[in-house]
Amino acid sequence: MAEDTSAVDVGRNGARAITSNTRGDRTRDRLLDAVEAIAADEGIGALSHRVVARRALLNTGLIHYHFGTIDRVLEEALARRAARLSRMQLSGLAALLSRNRWSIEEVVAALWQPFGSLGGALDGGWRNYLCLVARLAGDDRSDALLARYFDDVTRAAQHALRTLAPDVEDDKLRAGLRYIRILFEKEALARCRKARPAEERALLDRQLVAFAAAGLRELIGHAKTPLSTMRASAG
Numbered sequence: 001m002a003e004d005t006s007a008v009d010v011g012r013n014g015a016r017a018i019t020s021n022t023r024g025d026r027t028r029d030r031l032l033d034a035v036e037a038i039a040a041d042e043g044i045g046a047l048s049h050r051v052v053a054r055r056a057l058l059n060t061g062l063i064h065y066h067f068g069t070i071d072r073v074l075e076e077a078l079a080r081r082a083a084r085l086s087r088m089q090l091s092g093l094a095a096l097l098s099r100n101r102w103s104i105e106e107v108v109a110a111l112w113q114p115f116g117s118l119g120g121a122l123d124g125g126w127r128n129y130l131c132l133v134a135r136l137a138g139d140d141r142s143d144a145l146l147a148r149y150f151d152d153v154t155r156a157a158q159h160a161l162r163t164l165a166p167d168v169e170d171d172k173l174r175a176g177l178r179y180i181r182i183l184f185e186k187e188a189l190a191r192c193r194k195a196r197p198a199e200e201r202a203l204l205d206r207q208l209v210a211f212a213a214a215g216l217r218e219l220i221g222h223a224k225t226p227l228s229t230m231r232a233s234a235g
Contacts, residue, residue, distance in 0.1 A: 030056045035077040040131030081129045082149040088114045093156045105213040107160045119191030134188035137181045168220045176216040
């Protein structure tokens with residue numbers, strides 16, 4: 001049987017030796033961790049081969065070897081935890097869609113929920129990742145990149161809103177979700193810079209959701225229709 005070079009080897013003396021593949025995975029993770037941390041603390045524009053390598057305590061040549069361009073390493077950093085974030089948002093939206101009634105506020109709250117933990121006790125990697133996503137949300141150049149990894153969330157949110165407002169044009173729904181994303185970016189980055197008590201975060205969550213939902217309701221022209229009873233009949 002061929003030797004599995006992706007696992008650790010055990011030598012004659014029982015010592016565990018790290019194989020080249022495992023070392024490569026750890027190097028990639030260190031570089032991606034560095035990208036997340038820099039983007040979270042300084043912004044996407046601060047990323048460069050030199051800055052990432054310095055934060056990771058590695059040689060710049062390793063970035064070229066594993067990823068090539070900074071754009072590529074940024075995309076890899078986004079992709080690494082994208083499934084986790086998508087699951088959290090989709091789970092919240094699915095819980096709404098399993099019912100006969102839901103509100104615009106509840107759709108907005110389901111999208112915001114993962115980011116509401118910012119400013120509290122989070123492990124560094126997840127905190128940095130959420131801040132990275134928030135940074136990308138305000139960058140027009142990142143629209144296609146975010147769509148690539150979170151299009152399923154956008155479609156689910158549009159479906160929930162479509163049930164609330166069946167006659168509204170798709171362009172308006174997309175625009176509304178984009179405006180909400182920008183609002184999320186501002187609040188998320190404020191929490192990335194400063195920790196906040198749980199009570200304050202909960203209050204800010206309610207205010208953000210109410211503000212975003214009011215704007216979305218006005219945009220789609222259903223200010224007087226807060227709840228949906230159309231799901232069962234639409235199916």
